[in-house]
Amino acid sequence: MIWTSGWRLASAVSNAGGLGIIGSGSMYPEVLKEHIQKCKAATHSSFGVNVPLLYPDIDKLMKVIVDEEVKIVFSSAGNPSTWTKFLKEKGLKVAHVVSSVKFAKKAEDAGVDAVVAEGFEAGGHNGREETTTMVLIPMVRDAVKIPILAAGGIATGRAMLAAEALGADGVQVGSRFAASEESSLHQNFKNLITQTDEGGTMLTLKQLTPVRMIKNKFFHQVQEAEMRGASKKELAELLGKRRSKTGMFEGNLDEGELEIGQVAAAIREIKPAAKILEELWNEYVEVKRKIVFD
């Protein structure tokens, strides 16, 4: 949720009964500090911080998180054994994002409290196995004892209930909240999400780290390069350093990297986060009742 989930979105979700998460991957340590402080001022409920473990200044991020007495960390993109013990000793709860059974087991072994099992349909960085949420969750359920949060493709109450049926204890909702009023994405990109059709996103950059993004001009440049066998070096140069900021935060829909899940095709309206949560919950309850009593 880089460039997407700052204090506004996180506190809105927490105030509405969810667990809001600040995405720190696009923040300098001092920026994260400011977001945490503003989030604490805006909600009395719990919230968490997502930390990509490959973040260059990870020590500084972790110091901010502990100093600011954040209670929950969602770690991703890295080895959970590096930081889990430290965070647990400080009294935090840790969930780690995985895209395979293999890494779910490793996360459990590293002592995390829960795993977020994220399918191929999710936006942004993704696993090389391309395992979908439908296939991934029952396998992770059989493999680990700790709670599982399902992610990838979940933007409706129907999908929440499906995740529960598959064996998840909860869900992580990304794309749906990306198109919320409180998300910090550029308005151009929010509007584009609501116009994205099926097949409008694709997993690409597979020679580097696979990322799901909108099929815009930049995407097609990447595809063209990959199809003619471009080297990793050339691809890394094409990607550059601030593609996601250019697209997601600054709203350049041609040149930017626009990370969003496949489920964008089902998102037609930008809404307040509280309204999204209410609709998700109401549909979940309604479909559950229907399945039981019809």
Added chain:
Amino acid sequence: MIWTSGWRLASAVSNAGGLGIIGSGSMYPEVLKEHIQKCKAATHSSFGVNVPLLYPDIDKLMKVIVDEEVKIVFSSAGNPSTWTKFLKEKGLKVAHVVSSVKFAKKAEDAGVDAVVAEGFEAGGHNGREETTTMVLIPMVRDAVKIPILAAGGIATGRAMLAAEALGADGVQVGSRFAASEESSLHQNFKNLITQTDEGGTMLTLKQLTPVRMIKNKFFHQVQEAEMRGASKKELAELLGKRRSKTGMFEGNLDEGELEIGQVAAAIREIKPAAKILEELWNEYVEVKRKIVFD
């Protein structure tokens, strides 16, 4: 289900309370006739025939189906408006396989009785949009009024219930029955399915028609050709005419095209079809009860 579902598997599934389907895509018309006749002799229950509409001798296949008084056709890989009216006039029920909302609507407009909405995780031929079952089913549910059968990633009772939550009226189960005792796949391939790990299948041949298959030697040849920008002609020549027969029916695990779903990673045992159906149903009922009462 080419090279997979002949009269033995179809009748076993129908006898166990499911709707068995004969896959005609790999059969000459006279071979299909024999399978239908043997299936009728082996079960008093209904069964269907799957027909890829791009089959070269489609007229002859359809004549066999009507002459043999088959009651249900599952059509795929082609335009449903070509044959639906003919089949409906003969009193048959028609379901059409789609991988997108767009084609689900077209199938409904063509007058089919149901759509099979098949996600990216499914084995064999697949859609270009790469939409997963989790994302596809709720969108199709909102778009059409006719019944929906969910397909792709469904090999457990958990996934059956998830499909129901997503809005499906039923499920189509492929890969799980491919690894049944009654399937006509070569024993080598059945054994390989039970050893396939996560990431062991991949959607490839995207320049031609996307197909999900096991990552064997042939797969890597295709990938290598695609990565150096091989022409469609070269890819078609590499594929050749009998790759799937070589692998799936004759058991050549290096040179053959081995079509199977991503969910192979969750299939560890070859079982009788009746046992598979019983386990699917029992798990479905058990998980449903648990979700309601826990």
